[in-house]
Amino acid sequence: MTPFANLLEQLAFTPGRNGKLVLLRRYFSSTPDPDRGWALAALAGTLDLPHVTPSVIRGMMEERMDPVLFALSRAYVGDLAETVSLLWPEPEETSPPSLDEVVTRLLASSRSDRPAVLAGLLSRCEASARLALIKLCTGGMRVGVSTRMAQNALADAGHPVEVIERLWFAIDPPYGELFRWLDGGPRPDVDLSLAYRPMMLAHPVEDRVATLDPADYVAEWKWDGIRVQAVATPGGRRLYTRTGDDISDSFPDIVEAMDWHGCIDGELLVMRDQAVAPFADLQKRLGRKRVGKKTLTDLPAHIRAYDLLDHDGEDLRDLPWTQRRARLEEFGTRPRLDLSPVIPFETWPQLQTLRDSAREDALEGLMLKRRDSLYLAGRPVGQWWKWKRDPLEADCVMMYAQRGHGRRSSYYSDYTFGAWVDGPEGRYLTPVGKAYSGFTDAELEELDRFVRNNFTQRFGPVRAVKPKLVLEIAFDAIQESKRHKSGVAMRFPRIKRIRWDKPPEEAATLQALRAMI
Known part of the structure; x- marks a missing residue:
């Protein structure tokens, strides 16, 4: 130890x-x-x-x-x-x-x-x-090591990380067969047909889109669900998250419909009457080990396919995107599965106009993929880009603070913020979200100093602070939530700017946040 x-x-x-x-x-x-x-x-x-x-x-x-x-x-x-x-x-x-x-x-x-x-x-x-x-x-290591970094630490000239990734999900801890191979022994003899395939991810394109040649790329919608991989072989069926977690038990309706042999990369959604339901509906099914009939009826799951990685035992990942897409279109739609459409465009301004309308259609934005891109694990540079819609923003008031973990354990780095509500007895703040990112180390020290100089009450490790500091919060979406006292929940909130200059009375109201739903 x-x-x-x-x-x-x-x-x-x-x-x-x-x-x-x-x-x-x-x-x-x-x-x-x-x-x-x-x-x-x-x-x-x-x-x-x-x-x-x-x-x-x-x-x-x-x-x-x-x-x-x-x-x-x-x-x-x-x-x-x-x-x-x-x-x-x-x-x-x-x-x-x-x-x-x-x-x-x-x-x-x-x-x-x-x-x-x-x-x-x-x-x-x-x-x-x-x-x-x-x-x-x-289960909280919090030392800055990801699965990909651990795999890279095992790789060398004779054992490429790509091979390690392909073996990874077919070998159970403590990885005896894997280490024996790395030490010079035989390669593990394992069945990879049902194993998770490491996913290909994208870089944010931000302002670099103008430097790319539109003729080299195709565009698809970035759907507001969770990325999954559906694998079906004569030996079984599995549904994996983007990190390789098996969620088959949570989505038996999807697994039952996988009466084909192959590996699909796609987006898991809840769909009703051929329309994509809000992400909050999908959240109600995530993490459940047992799913009742009412849930299956009220929250029907669906996969919108992006890519075909394997078909009838043939590995397609080394083919360019254009060929994989052609194979996916030949594969076609199935029960609880359809294809994410390719968006025709000729210029970036034309595509940007479509991206700017993404929020109205409850879409996260766009994906840009090189036509000749192979399906490579991780985030290969210059192959796939994500062009997300602009975030929503609101000025909120810091209400509570809590210390962080790891190297932040000495700082108050996790902040709960609120919006104003008009009540019978006057105006008051109600919590609407929590953020712990978006600021520099120097700003963290300033925020920590503010908390220590302005805390009013202690609730275990949580400190209430005087409602004096406004935080400009950026978030991807906001939705109704019965689990939160305010009745709303932000998606991916982060601190964009510390508004030392703004009076807290001018911060957002809960009514204004509800109008963004």
Whole structure:
């Protein structure tokens, strides 16, 4: 456990990508199996441990010290895992478990036994290993390592990352077969037919569109759902998210309709009477393990296909887009599946006019794809671009602040903001969203200083602040929401600008935000 804890600590304080890759490669080359495989799974988000909830960890700590003192300590530190790792009673003699022992024991423990098992493991570790152990149990590494970065750390001249990506989803943690191959052994003999294919992603085009030749590109609508991959073979059927999570159980209506053999890249939507329903309707189905008949009837799922990656066992990813599109059109529409249309255009101004109307049609914007582009994993430069509609904007008032995680754990970096409502007893603020991005490190220090100088109440780790600061919020969309007190929910809110100059009385009203729906 100690080598893994040291790795996490070094990764957390190494900001650059190349520096993180050096640390990962050093760890994977010097750590034996299966520890390095479990570490790889934890960093890449593929370690399916039965998570211990924060409330259970808090209860474990409150059994060992005064609850009020613990609450004050947590409020000061700002991070539950870090607080517990520092306050947990020090062992008389450390005998830290291996990462394999930790994973094996937690997987084997029942839900009722898990707190006692975790407590026993914590009592064998020193502070940094305790922090790593808690992060492992809560599923929050937060050290700036993505699945793609972890795969790149494994790659070398003899083992290209493209091959590693193709094998990745057919091999389970702790990836013994994969590491044996990387160490010079035989290539894993696995069936890739049902495996997830790493998706091709796009770069924002922003102001660079004028530098591109429109004759080299095709345009498609960017539909407001979630990107999925539907794989059907004689051996089974799977529906994956863009990160490779299997969501087949949440969409049995889609899986049942996949009576073909191939792999489709498309957008998962809810559709009624051939019209795309709001994204909020799709959200109601995401994450459900069991789907009732009423949900299936009221929220019928549908895939709008962008690309055909495989057909009847033939891998099409190395063909140019024009040939893959022709094959997709031959494949045609099926029950619960149709094709995303190609948008004819000749000039960028002509296409921009269409993009500007995207919001009226509840579309996210446009996708631009090179006609000769192969289907490559990740974000290859110059191949695909996303030209999203302009965001909505509103001036809102900061109401609450909370400390962040990782290198932001010492700063109040997560901000809840509100809009004005006219009530019987006068004007008041109601929360309408939360943002923790869009500002520089220097602005973060200014915002943190404002919170510390203006906080009025404490609600656990949350601080209420005086309603004095206006934040200009950019967001992709706003919709009705019964889950929020305000009745609205913003999609992807971020701070565009800090309005030190604007009086809070001039901030947006809830009525004005509702008018944007």
